[in-house]
Structure formats: structure tokens, C-alpha cells
Amino acid sequence: MNIVKGASFIKKGRVFDDVFACYQCCKCSAGCPVAFAMDLLPHQIIRHLIYHDTEKALASHTIWMCASCQTCNTRCPNEIDIAGVMDELRHMHIQSGRYPAEPATPLFHHTFLNEIQKHGRIHELSLMQRYTFKRRKLPGKGNLQDMLYDMKLGLKLFLRGKISLWPHRGRSRSEVAAIFKHEHGNKKT
Amino acid sequence: MKVSFFPGCSLEGTAREYGESIQTVCSTLNVVLEELDDWTCCGASSAHCTSRYLATALPGRNLALAESVGSDLVTPCAACFSRLKTAVHELSGSDSVAREYALKRPVNVRHILEFLCSEEMVQGIEERIVKPLTGLKALSYYGCLLVRPPNITEEPHWEDPRSLDALLIHLGAECIYWSYKTECCGGSLLLTNVDISRRLIGRMLDMACETEAECIVTACPLCQVNLDTRQDEIGELNKKEYSIPVFYFSELMGLAFNEPDAGKWLRRHIVDPQPLLKAKGLL
Numbered sequence: 001m002n003i004v005k006g007a008s009f010i011k012k013g014r015v016f017d018d019v020f021a022c023y024q025c026c027k028c029s030a031g032c033p034v035a036f037a038m039d040l041l042p043h044q045i046i047r048h049l050i051y052h053d054t055e056k057a058l059a060s061h062t063i064w065m066c067a068s069c070q071t072c073n074t075r076c077p078n079e080i081d082i083a084g085v086m087d088e089l090r091h092m093h094i095q096s097g098r099y100p101a102e103p104a105t106p107l108f109h110h111t112f113l114n115e116i117q118k119h120g121r122i123h124e125l126s127l128m129q130r131y132t133f134k135r136r137k138l139p140g141k142g143n144l145q146d147m148l149y150d151m152k153l154g155l156k157l158f159l160r161g162k163i164s165l166w167p168h169r170g171r172s173r174s175e176v177a178a179i180f181k182h183e184h185g186n187k188k189t
Numbered sequence: 190m191k192v193s194f195f196p197g198c199s200l201e202g203t204a205r206e207y208g209e210s211i212q213t214v215c216s217t218l219n220v221v222l223e224e225l226d227d228w229t230c231c232g233a234s235s236a237h238c239t240s241r242y243l244a245t246a247l248p249g250r251n252l253a254l255a256e257s258v259g260s261d262l263v264t265p266c267a268a269c270f271s272r273l274k275t276a277v278h279e280l281s282g283s284d285s286v287a288r289e290y291a292l293k294r295p296v297n298v299r300h301i302l303e304f305l306c307s308e309e310m311v312q313g314i315e316e317r318i319v320k321p322l323t324g325l326k327a328l329s330y331y332g333c334l335l336v337r338p339p340n341i342t343e344e345p346h347w348e349d350p351r352s353l354d355a356l357l358i359h360l361g362a363e364c365i366y367w368s369y370k371t372e373c374c375g376g377s378l379l380l381t382n383v384d385i386s387r388r389l390i391g392r393m394l395d396m397a398c399e400t401e402a403e404c405i406v407t408a409c410p411l412c413q414v415n416l417d418t419r420q421d422e423i424g425e426l427n428k429k430e431y432s433i434p435v436f437y438f439s440e441l442m443g444l445a446f447n448e449p450d451a452g453k454w455l456r457r458h459i460v461d462p463q464p465l466l467k468a469k470g471l472l
Contacts, residue, residue: 033373037385065382068234069373070337074347083338090238104381105238112235113243120229122198131380146383149422153459157418160457162203172227172250179246186242 016088021078022046028072028082038062039101042072042082049085054092063089064102103138107131117180123167128154192304193255194222195273197266197410198230204266204410206454210439211265211301213448218305218313222263225254231272234377242286248276249290252298261297263304265439267409268376270300271334274341300335302408302438306352314359319447321361324469327441328365328402329353330393332412333373347371353408353438360445365402369393376411390415391423394431403465404434406441413437418459434462444471 022043029041040048040060048056057063063086072082093100100106111131115122157163200208215222232247252273255262264270273296279285280292304310331353336344344350350370357364372393375386393416397405407413413435420431435458443451444466452472455462466472 033389034375034378034385036388037382065378065385067333067373067375067377067385068237069333071333071373074337074339081338087237087241087244091240094239102381108381109235109238112233113239116230116232116236116247120227121201122230122233124199124202128380153418153422156459157203160459162205162457164202168201170227170229172229175250176229176247179243179250182246183240183242186240 016049016085018078018080019046019049019085022050022080023078025077027075027077031071031075033069033071034065034067037065042066042086045089046080046082046085054089057089058093058096059101061101062086063093064100064105104135107134107138113180117176118173119167120170120173120176121168123164125163125165126167190219190309191221191223191260192299193258193260193262194224195228195231195251195255195262195264195269196224197264197269199266199410199414203414204437206457207265207410207413207437207439209450210437210443210448210454213450214305214439214442214446217317217446217448218310220310223258223260225251225258225262228254231269231276233268233272237272237275244272245276245279245285246287246290248273249280249287252276252280252292252296253290255296256292256294261299261304263299263301265301265408265410267300267332267334268411270298271341273298278341300408302335302352302356305439305442306356311359314356314442318360318445320445320471322357322441322445322469322471323361325362325441325471326365326401326403327357327362327436328367328397328400328405329357329370330405330407330412330416331371332376332407332409333371335408336371353406356438357406357441360441362441365400367396367400367402369396374412374415376415379415386415387419387423387426390419391427394420394423394433395429397433398431402433404436404462406436406438408438410437420460432460434458434460434465436462 024043026043029035029043032042035041040062045057066086068083070083108131115127228251232243236247237244277295277298280290281295285291331350336342336347336350339347354364375389379386417435424431440454
């Protein structure tokens with residue numbers, strides 16, 4: 001079942017075609033700065049894809065832990081775009097609509113893109129407000145000490161004139177809205 | 190000299206002093222930064238983590254604006270640089286996902302560090318140095334997206350980049366060699382997995398303390414904010430004390446040019462760099 005499903009994904013994705021060049025030298029995992037926090041190491045993700053086991057990769061914490069620092073693809077002797085593979089896996093996961101292993105990360109991306117859709121640019125203050133508000137519903141999050149650190153830092157930034165209070169209002173918002181409309185159209189097809 | 194300028198969202202907020210110092214330094218160097226009219230966000234990490242279309246169309250809109258102006262597009266943010274440059278690749282190909290923004294000819298996207306370190310600018314910089322940064326021991330920190338992946342960034346020495354080192358030496362500072370030049374500071378995880386970011390920043394600060402350096406110099410708003418703002422809390426959690434100033438390279442250029450505004454930029458830092466600079470006679 002998984003094999004068939006995996007194979008159809010692999011036909012669709014451009015970067016997925018390259019994974020078959022992997023000979024498991026583990027250079028990607030050795031150089032990955034966040035490997036310590038991953039449940040599957042980058043070379044293991046690639047191995048699962050070679051075995052057409054996309055499900056294992058999609059269920060991992062790894063795809064949300066990857067910081068997109070591009071160290072792995074830069075060093076890969078077979079020029080596999082590993083960070084690009086992580087991106088493709090995230091796209092597939094988001095489109096599938098199921099619950100992610102690390103819910104805060106896709107929630108943050110969603111909030112970030114909503115900000116762009118609304119204002120055209122990122123307004124840091126309203127992004128933080130919205131994200132903090134939405135995040136409170138997630139289980140196990142909202143450590144009090146972290147919140148105190150953030151509040152203290154927010155005050156320091158404000159006193160140094162580094163927090164702009166009002167979002168930018170450009171003429172371009174309709175154009176950006178059209179980009180998002182197109183994106184939602186793409187998703188439905 | 191006139192170039193198109195894409196400031197990026199953070200220069201309106203947390204990286205305000207970066208924008209201010211760039212504007213001042215460029216006007217001293219007779220470079221006119223013409224801000225793209227009504228630019229919008231490049232989508233940053235969130236777009237490329239969510240969909241290939243958004244990752245291309247959001248920067249694509251800005252590239253279309255730059256194409257109509259016709260000059261090189263300069264950006265001070267490493268993340269914007271990476272997203273814009275990746276989109277140029279994508280939009281120049283025939284199978285682009287966002288055909289409405291297809292480019293007739295590739296826009297030349299440049300990071301401001303590479304632009305100011307280019308041969309055409311070096312002469313002008315040399316002529317304007319009135320207060321060399323003698324005795325300042327600095328670490329150059331490039332981070333990820335300024336150098337990686339090299340097929341996008343066109344950086345010839347991606348494991349050991351040298352442009353910022355050369356600039357610092359040029360300005361009279363002492364550039365200390367370290368192996369964390371292109372390490373990741375975990376900027377993209379700061380708001381979602383703060384523990385991972387803290388560990389990455391902590392490692393970097395520990396290494397910085399091991400060297401004799403007195404400050405870190407960056408060319409990326411996310412790296413600077415990450416390294417500058419979290420020293421207190423990481424110190425508290427690691428039971429150590431960190432207080433190493435983190436500069437934007439443009440601020441140090443401003444100091445060497447003896448710009449009167451420099452004090453204003455430096456007062457915006459969380460780790461106050463003024464005692465260090467006063468001790469060195471640079472402020």
C-alpha cells in the first residue's frame with residue numbers, strides 16, 4: 001500500500017527523483033546542526049523515500065525540525081537537494097491536512113503567511129500577537145518562563161525603538177491577495 | 190551609482206539600526222539605494238515550507254518590479270537574498286510554477302555585503318576611512334543563507350567565506366579566525382522550537398568566548414537579532430555570563446567613516462557595545 005502511494009508521490013516531485021543517487025555516506029546527518037533534536041536523521045529520511053516509505057518520513061518530527069540551513073545539500077556528494085526534499089515533505093503534509101508531529105511549526109508558517117496576505121509585509125508585532133494567541137491551544141506549550149523571557153525582551157526592544165506599532169499599508173495588497181487566491185485554487189485542484 | 194533596493198520586513202522593526210546604518214554609509218559612498226516601489230514580503234521560510242507556488246510567486250512579484258526598473262537589485266537581508274535568488278532560478282526556467290512572473294532576463298540579485306565588497310566599491314571605502322578600527326578584535330559571522338547553497342548564492346568559498354573578513358581588515362580591525370563562520374544560529378526555529386535555537390546560539394557564544402574576540406560582526410538581520418537578544422536568558426539557563434556585542438558590518442563601516450549618527454544605531458542594541466568602543470577610543 002505504502003509502496004504504491006510513495007511511488008506516485010515520487011513521480012510528481014522534482015527533487016524526489018534525485019534521492020535514488022544516495023549511497024548513505026551520512027554526510028548530511030553528520031553536518032546537520034539540529035540532528036540532536038531529530039527522530040529520523042536526514043540520511044534516514046532519504047533511505048525511507050528510496051524504499052517508497054513516504055509515510056515514515058511524513059510522520060517524523062524531523063521534517064519540522066529542519067532549519068533549512070542548506071548545509072546538507074551543499075555537502076552532499078551526489079548533489080541531492082535534501083533541504084528541498086524536506087520542503088516537499090512539508091508541502092505534502094500540509095496538503096494532506098493531518099495532524100503534524102510538531103504542530104507549532106506549521107501553525108507559525110500559517111500565521112506568517114496570513115500576515116503577508118493581510119498586509120503585504122510582515123508586521124512583527126501583530127505576527128507575534130497572533131502566533132502567541134493561536135499557540136496557547138497547543139498541548140504542552142506555553143512555558144511560563146519562556147513567556148516571561150519574551151515579555152522582558154519585548155519591552156527592551158520597544159524601549160529601543162525597534163518595535164513598529166502599526167502595520168504597513170501598501171497599494172499592493174490586492175496583488176498579494178491574488179497570489180494567495182491562486183494558491184488556494186491550486187490546492188483545490 | 191544607483192541600484193534598486195529591497196530592504197525586507199525586519200529593517201522596519203527589529204533590525205532598524207541595520208537599515209539606518211546602511212542608508213548613511215551608502216550615501217557617504219555616493220550610492221543611491223532606490224527602494225522598490227511598494228515592495229512586499231519575499232515569503233521567507235514560511236513560504237518555502239508551505240508551497241512551491243508561494244515560494245516563487247511572492248519574491249516573483251518583487252522581481253517583476255525590479256525588472257521594470259532595470260538595475261541590479263540589492264538586499265541587506267540574507268533570507269531575502271536567498272529567496273529572491275532562488276526565485277530568479279525558478280522563474281528563468283521553462284517549467285516555472287508561477288508563469289505570470291516569468292522573467293525575460295534574470296534580475297541580478299546581490300547581497301549588500303557582496304555589493305559593498307566588490308572591486309568598484311573598495312577604492313571609495315578606503316578613501317573615506319578617517320577613524321580605523323585599530324585594536325578591535327572581531328569575529329566575522331556569515332550564517333547560512335548568505336553562502337549556502339553555493340549554486341544559488343554564487344559564493345566561491347562556501348565553507349570558509351572571506352569577504353567580510355577582508356572588509357573588517359580593511360577597516361582596520363583585527364579579524365579573528367574561527368570555525369563557526371557559517372554555522373546555523375537557528376533563526377528559523379526561534380519562535381517554534383526555542384530550546385533548539387538556544388542550544389545553537391549558546392554553542393556559538395561559547396566558541397566566541399573561547400577566542401580572544403571582543404565582538405561578532407554579521408550581515409544578516411536574523412542572525413544579529415538572534416545572537417544579540419538572547420544572551421541574558423541563555424546565560425541564565427547555562428549558568429554562564431555572556432555579554433559580547435554583535436554588530437552589523439555597516440555599523441562598523443559607519444564608525445570607521447566617523448558618521449555622527451553611529452551612537453544612535455548602537456543605542457538600539459540589547460548588549461550595549463558602547464563601553465567596548467569607548468575603551469578602544471572608537472566612540
